[in-house]
Amino acid sequence: MRLLILGLLVCVAWAAAVWEDREWKLVYKTCGASGGVKEAVLEESVMRMDIVGNGYYRGNSQSVEMIGQCEEDLDACECLQCFTHALHRCPASLSAQIRLNYCSLAYSCHPNSYSYPPGGLNGNGNGTKRIAAIVVGAAVALFLVLLVLSFLRSRYSKRHYYY
Numbered sequence: 001m002r003l004l005i006l007g008l009l010v011c012v013a014w015a016a017a018v019w020e021d022r023e024w025k026l027v028y029k030t031c032g033a034s035g036g037v038k039e040a041v042l043e044e045s046v047m048r049m050d051i052v053g054n055g056y057y058r059g060n061s062q063s064v065e066m067i068g069q070c071e072e073d074l075d076a077c078e079c080l081q082c083f084t085h086a087l088h089r090c091p092a093s094l095s096a097q098i099r100l101n102y103c104s105l106a107y108s109c110h111p112n113s114y115s116y117p118p119g120g121l122n123g124n125g126n127g128t129k130r131i132a133a134i135v136v137g138a139a140v141a142l143f144l145v146l147l148v149l150s151f152l153r154s155r156y157s158k159r160h161y162y163y
Contacts, residue, residue, distance in 0.1 A: 022078070024082060024085040024100045024101065024102065025101040026098075026100060027100060027101055028097075028099040029089050029090060029099070030096065030097045030098075031089075031093040031095075032090075032093045032094045032095030032096055032108075033093065033094050033095075034092050035092065035094035037064075037092050037093065037094060037109050038092075039087065039091060039092070041064065041109075042064060042087045042109075043084055043087060044061060045059055045060075045064040045107070046059075046068075046083045046084055046087065046105075047080065048061045049066060049083070051076065055070045056068070057070070057079065057083070063109055063110045064108070064109050064110075065107065065108050066083075066105065066107040068104060068106070069103065069104045070103045071103065073102075074103070078102075079103060082100055082102045082103035083103060083105050085100060086099075087105070093109075094108070095109065
C-alpha cells in the first residue's frame with residue numbers, strides 16, 4: 001500500500017513538473033488598441049471558455065468574446081494555461097490574435113456592453129430575421145388597414161347612392 005501511494009505521489013510530482021516546465025513560445029501576435037482592459041477580466045473569460053470540440057474553445061464573459069484552439073497533446077488544464085500565457089502577450093489590449101507554439105487565441109473586448117446572446121458575434125442572422133419579421137408584419141397590417149378602409153368607403157358610397 002505504501003508503495004502504491006509513493007508511486008502515485010511520484011507520478012503527480014512528475015506531471016506537475018512537466019506541466020510547469022512547458023515553454024510557451026510566441027509564434028505570432030497582433031495586439032489591438034490599448035483600452036485599459038483589466039487582466040483579471042481577461043483571465044476570468046479564459047476560465048469560462050467552453051470546449052466546442054476538436055481542440056476548439058469558445059466563450060463570452062462580461063464584455064469579452066473569445067475563441068481559441070489548442071494542439072491535440074494538451075489536456076484541458078494545459079490548454080487554459082496556454083491561453084492565459086497568450087493573454088499576457090497583449091496586456092490591456094481591446095483585441096488580440098495570439099499564436100503560441102501550443103495554442104492560438106483571439107479575443108475582442110466591448111467595454112460598453114455586458115454580454116452577448118448565446119449566438120455571440122458570429123452573425124447567425126437573428127438580427128436579419130427580426131427585421132424581416134417586422135417589415136412583413138408592418139406590410140400585412142398596412143394591407144389590412146387599407147382593406148378595411150376600402151370596405152368602409154364602399155359601404156359609405158352605397159348608402160349615399162340609395163338615399
